[in-house]
Amino acid sequence: MSALLCAASLALVGTASAHHSTAMFEWGKEVSLNGTIKEYQWTQPHTFLWVVVDKGNGTTQEWGLEGMSPSWLGRRGWTRHSFKAGDKVSVVYYPLKDHRPGGFYVRVKGPDGKLMEALPQRGG
Amino acid sequence: MISTLLFRGGLAAICAIALAAGCSSQAAPPESASAGAAHSAAKNPYAALAKLPDWSGVWDPSFLRPPPGTPRPAPPKLTPAYAAQYAKYLAKNRTTPGLNFVSDVASCVPPGLPQSMQQPYPIEFLFTPGRVTILIETDHLIRRIYTDGRPLPKDPDPTYQGSSIGHWEGDTLVVETEAINTSTSPMQGINGHSDQFRVTERIRLVQPDMLAITTTRVDPTVFVEPYTTTSYYRRHRDWQIMEYVCEQNNHDALDAHGNPAFSLKDKPE
Numbered sequence: 501m502s503a504l505l506c507a508a509s510l511a512l513v514g515t516a517s518a519h520h521s522t523a524m525f526e527w528g529k530e531v532s533l534n535g536t537i538k539e540y541q542w543t544q545p546h547t548f549l550w551v552v553v554d555k556g557n558g559t560t561q562e563w564g565l566e567g568m569s570p571s572w573l574g575r576r577g578w579t580r581h582s583f584k585a586g587d588k589v590s591v592v593y594y595p596l597k598d599h600r601p602g603g604f605y606v607r608v609k610g611p612d613g614k615l616m617e618a619l620p621q622r623g624g
Numbered sequence: 625m626i627s628t629l630l631f632r633g634g635l636a637a638i639c640a641i642a643l644a645a646g647c648s649s650q651a652a653p654p655e656s657a658s659a660g661a662a663h664s665a666a667k668n669p670y671a672a673l674a675k676l677p678d679w680s681g682v683w684d685p686s687f688l689r690p691p692p693g694t695p696r697p698a699p700p701k702l703t704p705a706y707a708a709q710y711a712k713y714l715a716k717n718r719t720t721p722g723l724n725f726v727s728d729v730a731s732c733v734p735p736g737l738p739q740s741m742q743q744p745y746p747i748e749f750l751f752t753p754g755r756v757t758i759l760i761e762t763d764h765l766i767r768r769i770y771t772d773g774r775p776l777p778k779d780p781d782p783t784y785q786g787s788s789i790g791h792w793e794g795d796t797l798v799v800e801t802e803a804i805n806t807s808t809s810p811m812q813g814i815n816g817h818s819d820q821f822r823v824t825e826r827i828r829l830v831q832p833d834m835l836a837i838t839t840t841r842v843d844p845t846v847f848v849e850p851y852t853t854t855s856y857y858r859r860h861r862d863w864q865i866m867e868y869v870c871e872q873n874n875h876d877a878l879d880a881h882g883n884p885a886f887s888l889k890d891k892p893e
Contacts, residue, residue, distance in 0.1 A: 520730035520876040521884045523716075539892035543873035545732070550892050564888045566875065571745050571761060571866045602888050 525594040525604050537587045538562065542570050542580035549583065549605055551591060565593050565605040567618050578616060587611050669753035676751055677795040677828075682865060683835050683857035684746040690856055691830065701848040706814055713813040727809050730884050731877040732870035734763040736784040736808025737801055738823050738839045742855050748865055756790055756797060761865050769799050776802055782819065784808060796828040810841050811851065818845040833859035 535551035547567040552560050567573065570580070583589065587610050593603035608616045702710055729735050735743060743762035750757040754772030759765075769790040780787045786804035790797050801823040810817045821843040830836045835857040842850045879885040 521726045523726070524884055524886045541873055541892070544868050545870045545872070545874055546876070548873065548875070562891060564875070564891065566886070569745075569868070571868060574866065575860075575863060596886060600886075600888060602886060 522594075522604070524596055524598070526597055527594050527604070529594055530592050530606060531595050531603070532590060532592045533563065534588070534590050535563065537583055537585055537589055539585055540580075540583040540587075544569050544571070547573060549589070549591065549608065551589065553601075561601055564602040565591060566602070567605045573618060576617075578618070582616060583608065583610055672753065673751050676792070679749045679751075679829070679835065681833075681859045681861040682746045682748050682863040684860055684863070685742060685744065685855055685857045690854065691834070694854075697853050700811060700851040702814075703844075703846060703848060706846045709815070710813050726878070726882065726884055727815055728807070728878070729809075732763075732874055734765055734784050734870075736804050737767070737786050738825070738841065739809050739812070740765050740785060741825075741837060741839070742812075745868065746860070746863060746865065747857070756799075759865055761868050763868060763870055769797075771797075776800065782806065786823070796826050799823075799825040799827065801825070810843060810846055811853075814846065817843045820844060821846070830856075835859070 535553040538550040541548040549565040551563045590609040593605045595603045745761040756769040758767040769788040786801040788801040790799040824840045826838045838854045840852040875887045
């Protein structure tokens, strides 16, 4: 069973981001952040969420979160209007291994509370 | 001797003219059904396309597993030089979770055949007389496959998608491709091949809405014996091929060491 799951997750990794390797991310390690969208880029070959996070000490930090392409997301319920600047969001992402403020977004919850999945569900 | 040949040639030409004239003069009397069909096919080559299988719609390879019971493909048998490159890729894949293949594609160089057919975005087929055209969403790649009986061109310039001819064996389209740019990847995990690289694809429906493409790669500098894999594609009649401009917003170009970067430099203003 675990071998099956492993094979399934490997298969997903193999095609999830074929434009480039996913070696720079801790792929599969889910981390979350809360922030305000500065810009939602509905672009090829990848969408980007640029999110400003309040660090709580009077400073903020800007995060760059890459996602699947409009070709992929657009066929699975996302549009260029799914998010906009100023939206308060909660983002689950796979972090960069080098600890810079970036990663690959997995799912996003916007102001309306709707959870948007951005990657195929494991085992699904 | 020469005059005899000329004479024969001349006779043949006269006969051809006479036959053609006879043919056109038959237009007046009523034709049999088969003669009528042949006549209309000659007049309208598009009529012959009605006999081809229905491959309309958009075909998506993403995350599609083979039908249950499909045997696992045999691993490639590689020459020593390429076996070393492949072993290094597999080892990295084991030790670095999430690593997949690093190639120029990350820097928006288009994938060559056959990797171009196995991107996570869909493809579509156009049938026109004497030709099948495959449109690949990734990087807007176009493959022109001539099915009019012409041979492969002799010594063409190498290109990313190569030069292709095809023929129908029943409902299977068999495509032969040569002259693929030698810098491209012949399979996942390997970069580069020689100018002897040849690809044969057998494309057919295996279920009403599932297409299978069996791809055989031959290159004696890379493969000890031909290497064959099969990819599966699901039909989506309601999808359209979308625009894909890789240079639009690419943060993942390879760095000076050939490793995938993740640039956070071009932040929005």
